[in-house]
Amino acid sequence: MATKEVFHGVPGILRPFKEYLTKSGLLKGDQVVYFGVPGTCTPFAELLAFAVRSMEPDQVFVPFVDEAKAKKLVLIEGVGMQARDPAGPLSPKVIVVLGGLSMPDVPVEAVQVKAVIDRHPGAKVVGVCFMHMFEKAGWLPVVPFDCLIDANIDPVEVEKRG
DSSP: OOOOOOOOTTHHHHHHHHHHHHHTTOOTTOEEEEEEOTTTTHHHHHHHHHHTGGGOOEEEEEETTOGGGOEEEEEETTTEEEEEEEOOSOOEEEEEEEGGGGSTTOSOOHHHHHHHHHHSTTOEEEEEEETTHHHHTTOTTTSOOSEEEEEOOOOOOOOOOO
């Protein structure tokens, strides 16, 4: 990685993501495929997909690295992006690797993600994680990220009444 910039909050994740996709030449109908842990990463994929919806890419969520279970991310009016029907064949222009895949006890290893990337030559690879998970898990030497968005969510403050 050559350039490091620092942003803040949710816009600090979404704006650089959209900017990177724009600068990478993403066109209407090009495929953006998000790989992540079902349930945990799905809302983040939907949030990222919502941020780039105006670019009109074909967006897909893949649970873990099981491309046969890929689901289309579609805009539901008044709700946002949601994982829906089977996606069909994958031909990503951009692969988004979500950090949940690198968490302890998740049945995915960096070499499996690298194999997915190798199956789609020419695709740009974007990593989106929190709290340096790719680094902590030792994925950085294995997974060839073209862009890495690493956000902090610490501290988490909770207030309760009663």
